[in-house]
Amino acid sequence: MAGVTALCAQGTPTNNPVKINLPPDSPLTLISTDLGDSHVTQRGSAVVLDLDVGLTLHNASPNRVRGVTLLVSAQEVTPGGKASVSVPSLDVAPNQNFPVRINLRLLRPAQMGGGPLVQVNLDGVLFQDYSFYGPNRLESRRTMTAWEMQAQRDRKYFKTILAAHGLDGLKQAMLESLNRQAERPRLDVQVSRGRTVTSAAGAEHAAQFAFLRFPGEPVEPVDGWAEIAGNEARNPRIDVHNLSSRQVRSVEIDWMVTDRQGKQYMAGSVPASGPEFNLKAGSTSRVLQDTALHLSRLANDGGAPLAIAGMTGFVGQVEFADGKVWIPNRESLANAQLLGILEPSPEEQRLMDLYRKKGPKALADELNKF
Amino acid sequence: MTHPDQTTLALYAGQDLGWFTRVRTRRHLAGCGECRDAVLAFASARDNLVALCELPALSWSRMAIEMKANIRLGLAAGECVRRERSAGRLDLFGIFSGARTLAACGSVMALLTAGLFLERPTPPALPAMAADGAVLRATANGIELNQGGQTWSLLHVRSSDVTYSAGAQGSMRAGYVDSDTGNITINNLYVQ
Numbered sequence: 001m002a003g004v005t006a007l008c009a010q011g012t013p014t015n016n017p018v019k020i021n022l023p024p025d026s027p028l029t030l031i032s033t034d035l036g037d038s039h040v041t042q043r044g045s046a047v048v049l050d051l052d053v054g055l056t057l058h059n060a061s062p063n064r065v066r067g068v069t070l071l072v073s074a075q076e077v078t079p080g081g082k083a084s085v086s087v088p089s090l091d092v093a094p095n096q097n098f099p100v101r102i103n104l105r106l107l108r109p110a111q112m113g114g115g116p117l118v119q120v121n122l123d124g125v126l127f128q129d130y131s132f133y134g135p136n137r138l139e140s141r142r143t144m145t146a147w148e149m150q151a152q153r154d155r156k157y158f159k160t161i162l163a164a165h166g167l168d169g170l171k172q173a174m175l176e177s178l179n180r181q182a183e184r185p186r187l188d189v190q191v192s193r194g195r196t197v198t199s200a201a202g203a204e205h206a207a208q209f210a211f212l213r214f215p216g217e218p219v220e221p222v223d224g225w226a227e228i229a230g231n232e233a234r235n236p237r238i239d240v241h242n243l244s245s246r247q248v249r250s251v252e253i254d255w256m257v258t259d260r261q262g263k264q265y266m267a268g269s270v271p272a273s274g275p276e277f278n279l280k281a282g283s284t285s286r287v288l289q290d291t292a293l294h295l296s297r298l299a300n301d302g303g304a305p306l307a308i309a310g311m312t313g314f315v316g317q318v319e320f321a322d323g324k325v326w327i328p329n330r331e332s333l334a335n336a337q338l339l340g341i342l343e344p345s346p347e348e349q350r351l352m353d354l355y356r357k358k359g360p361k362a363l364a365d366e367l368n369k370f
Numbered sequence: 371m372t373h374p375d376q377t378t379l380a381l382y383a384g385q386d387l388g389w390f391t392r393v394r395t396r397r398h399l400a401g402c403g404e405c406r407d408a409v410l411a412f413a414s415a416r417d418n419l420v421a422l423c424e425l426p427a428l429s430w431s432r433m434a435i436e437m438k439a440n441i442r443l444g445l446a447a448g449e450c451v452r453r454e455r456s457a458g459r460l461d462l463f464g465i466f467s468g469a470r471t472l473a474a475c476g477s478v479m480a481l482l483t484a485g486l487f488l489e490r491p492t493p494p495a496l497p498a499m500a501a502d503g504a505v506l507r508a509t510a511n512g513i514e515l516n517q518g519g520q521t522w523s524l525l526h527v528r529s530s531d532v533t534y535s536a537g538a539q540g541s542m543r544a545g546y547v548d549s550d551t552g553n554i555t556i557n558n559l560y561v562q
Contacts, residue, residue: 052527074522081504081515083524086556099551101528105512107521138558189536191506193561236538255538268536289538343533346545350554353531353547 018053019116027061027125027133028068031097047110051118053102058095063127065092066148069140071123074106084123084138088147089347091128091370132323139273142250142319149327151347157330158351159367167360174355174363177348180340187257187265187306190294204229209238212314214332218244219251219318222284231305233257234292236270238313241284244320248279252317253287256341257295258310264341265306267293269316314338373405374398383412504561506542508534513542515559524557 017038020030034054041048059065067088074083085102092098106117124134126144134140162170209224224238236255242248250273257267272287279285295306314336318326333339344352355363374382374395381387382395399406504517512525513534526532529546536542540561548555 050525072524081517081522081562082560083515083522084558084560085524086558087553088556089554099553101548101551101555103512103525103527105521105523105525109520138560186534188508189534189542191536191538191540191542191561193504193540266535268538270538289540291538291540293536293538343535343545346554346556349531349533349545350547350552354552 017049017117018051019119020055021119021121023122026122027059027063027127028065028122029058029060031056031058042110043107045110046107049106049108049117051102051104051106053104053118053120055100055102055120056097057100058097059092060095061125061127061133062094063129063131064094065090065098065125066128066151067124067126067144068100069123069125069134069138069144070100070102071121071138072102072104073119073121074104074117082138084140086140086144086147088126088144089151089350130323139250139271141323142273142317142325145319145323145325146317146327147346149325150345153327153330154345154348154351155367158363162364162367167364170364170367171355171360174352174360177344177352178356181344181352184340184343185263185265186298187267188296188298188303189268190296191268192292192294193290207233207308207311209236209311209313212312212336212338214315214328214336217315217318217328218242218246218320218326219248219279219315221253221313221315224253224287224313226311228308231295231308232292233267233295233308233311236287236289236291238270238287239284240272240279240287240315242279242281245281247281247321248318249273249321249323250277250317250319251279251287251315253313254316254342256312256314257306257308258312260307260309262309264312265295266341266343267295267311270313271317273319371402373402376408379405379408380412383409384416504540506536506540506559506561508542508544513544513557513559515542515561517561522559524559526555526557 018033018035020033022028022030032055034056036052036054038049038051038053041050055070057068067086067090069084069086072083072085074081083104085100087098087100090098102120104118122134123138124132124136124140124144126132126141126148130145130148132141132145158170158173161173165172205228206225207228209221209226211221211224213220219240219242222239222241224236226233226236236253238253240251240253250271252269252271254269255267256264258264270287270289272285272289277285277287295308297304297306314328316327320326330339333342343349351363351366354366378387378391378395382392382399385392387395399409504515506513506515508514509523511527512523514521514523524544526544526546528549532544532546534542534544541558543556543558545554545556547553
């Protein structure tokens with residue numbers, strides 16, 4: 001805080017480095033804002049602002065809150081960029097308070113205009129009954145609904161094991177999850193929008209996707225390709241067909257790449273939504289993004305650029321026009337041997353952390369809560 | 371009396387001598403019958419040679435047709451001989467037969483493939499720099515948006531166990547459990 005105050009004394013940005021904006025009819029109210037260890041460091045003609053913002057929010061609604069997404073903007077710093085901080089897997093009863101922390105760092109010229117450095121707006125709140133409040137500028141409704149469905153799916157899986165095999169079975173299942181995540185192949189991925197500027201692009205070719213299919217999926221990928229040049233994959237285009245009788249609002253295709261040794265990695269996801277994406281019942285539409293992914297091995301694995309030998313896609317999420325969301329079930333993911341490749345759901349990640357810090361008994365108590 | 375040599379007489383017969391030698395030779399011929407006969411013999415032989423060099427009237431079109439026909443015939447004959455050679459036992463030219471050439475090429479290809487596999491060439495690392503200079507990446511303690519020399523990072527200072535995922539719409543996500551609150555927190559950066 002002292003650093004921020006010092007910066008303000010220089011007359012550089014503002015007296016209010018962070019501004020929290022909650023709508024008057026918001027189901028959440030702001031109890032307190034704590035700037036904790038926030039500080040400023042001068043680097044030549046630039047300053048680095050480390051903001052450590054602790055918010056305490058109050059659930060003023062009659063429903064239990066399952067997730068919150070806050071839109072964070074620093075318009076003067078990155079005109080084309082925005083950020084969000086989401087807290088899923090919550091279980092906040094009416095009239096309860098809960099914390100949300102925002103840690104961000106801005107590197108910017110020392111001399112810039114006034115006004116708040118960072119503005120925080122509420123983008124969405126998801127409740128226990130899947131009802132939603134908020135402007136949803138960041139597709140928070142779909143994202144948080146999918147996270148909540150994944151949480152229900154994974155909690156059910158571990159609860160079933162607990163009921164059938166007790167604490168020992170739960171412990172075994174947790175160890176398997178932890179091992180899977182420890183051995184999950186990972187890549188260093190960088191994302192850039194638009195066409196890259198390079199003089200050493202190498203041979204560029206269009207590579208086709210292979211697709212995994214899940215039983216009961218409402219949308220199937222039928223054809224797709226992306227441009228490959230060196231370790232860069234860009235402009236994915238995937239044709240999807242709506243097998244259901246309902247209109248689909250958005251689709252997210254998960255994107256895996258294979259190296260020359262046949263090892264598979266998660267590269268990212270290819271979402272499609274918005275008014276230009278119109279997928280009526282029985283129709284086919286195209287998922288496309290004008291983005292480039294740069295794939296390299298992790299620094300502790302040599303950090304070499306990844307030679308992309310193949311690409312695989314599968315449907316990760318489908319959101320219908322009524323706001324309901326479809327996700328693959330755990331059995332389908334296990335049958336396709338994807339559990340060892342996909343990152344865990346936020347809830348599974350939280351449960352693993354709880355098990356690691358507090359043991360199987362605390363985990364069982366958590367699972368028995370709801 | 372000194373006689374001109376035979377070369378001089380032959381050149382005189384062909385009127386190919388220089389002026390001074392021609393005058394001197396003419397003066398000698400006026401008094402030497404033997405050399406005059408030799409000059410007449412050279413002149414006669416020369417006339418016969420010119421006559422021999424004259425070609426009879428030829429039909430060039432007909433000759434061209436015949437030449438093409440002969441070339442085709444030669445090629446066809448060559449094909450017959452090649453088939454016969456490849457079907458038969460190995461002979462002197464067998465070392466260049468299709469099977470051996472194929473085997474040699476295959477060996478070279480296998481050697482090159484093994485070399486490439488052992489070397490495992492990596493593709494060129496393309497700079498992750500878009501035309502507008504906006505790049506999203508994961509760093510040691512967060513996710514970062516770099517645009518126009520300015521940087522914006524969302525940090526996960528209270529956890530070391532982080533999952534990252536990239537979105538092809540231009541986003542980067544980091545999920546971690548905040549050790550202070552115990553809540554899973556998911557940071558997202560978007561570039562437009």
